[in-house]
Amino acid sequence: MSLPPKALILIADGTEEMEFTITYDTLVRGGIITTSAYISTTPSLDRLSDATTTSAGQGQVTLISPPTAKCSRGVRIMPDIYFEPSASGFGPDKYDLLVIPGGAKGAEIMARDGGVQKLVRDYLGQGKYVGMICAGSLVAKTSGLPSQPITSHPSIKSELENSFEYSEDSVVVSGKLVTSRGPGSTFPFALTLVELLVGSEKRKEITPPMMFPSGTPW
């Protein structure tokens, strides 16, 4: 048997927590080794802004809480690792899938991040999958991807429709780029990623225990 595939899913302040969590959890159910990486808006040393300083005896030490992502509706999620543009270890040589969740503010942070833009180009350039959902599809534009079928949350349709072949399908697969629309389409988005990475049998295996109501169209 081959080794299980690996996925890197980005998270930032303002990420849509349902899109992040449904994707992460479903990929894990699919047997995919999944890692979350926090995209900071500030240089790493500025993380000390969360720190408090205390003194004990004659010594002094700075306590740093590991930063958590404050998501779009207030859920705070602690990432597995912290993204550093200058570090190796995040590229398509390490992971088989890169996922960009939505949430307006979180997606904007990722869309503006040159390191994230480079990751997207590197993954697609080396034939690895990239998933974008909701406002996450903005990163397709800022990364300078060529025109191709794409979807997104309708709130950012106007920013994409001139640069891409805009679709209103719930999940759009364009070569290795997989895009989707919002929290409500995250289950079919994540199940599509599972199918592409590990096959339709695995998708069929993990879906029934999730207990979707009868008539659910995925």
Next chain:
Amino acid sequence: MSLPPKALILIADGTEEMEFTITYDTLVRGGIITTSAYISTTPSLDRLSDATTTSAGQGQVTLISPPTAKCSRGVRIMPDIYFEPSASGFGPDKYDLLVIPGGAKGAEIMARDGGVQKLVRDYLGQGKYVGMICAGSLVAKTSGLPSQPITSHPSIKSELENSFEYSEDSVVVSGKLVTSRGPGSTFPFALTLVELLVGSEKRKEITPPMMFPSGTPW
């Protein structure tokens, strides 16, 4: 206008992160003030087991990370508050809804916790809503609730069917007790709670922007 309702959603190590996050996020979208509380398996002082000790200069200080819930598929969520059975502030005088998510291990922690069992009885006794999903429905049994219509993940059906009127509907409303089946039924579960607490107009308002695929049966 009346004040918005408030919800308390429990979380523990092993909680199903999709069930937690979808419910939390959807309640917030419904205008419900939502707070998560961590149920520890250990007395509060034992939280120091996560601590590391470091020395700086001549001083020494113990660093304590705030405990996060390590959820069923590895997502780590930082709760808003920490549940203390002896403290006031968690009861039906403070919140209008108590939610017990699933995830086998997390639900078992909650089901065994006398403080949680008392909360469930207090909420229902004072006419406040209680939601349980997936293995979370175990708490109905350990809390000694009377026989009534209930559902759960099928993996714990055998533990409930002799004590309750077991249903296989995706969402079961029995007076103030609302139960559901699994991650795949969390959206209709959470939307039902929104409708019960703030009305069907709010449910209709928040559903379309979530972008459920055409034909989704909720």
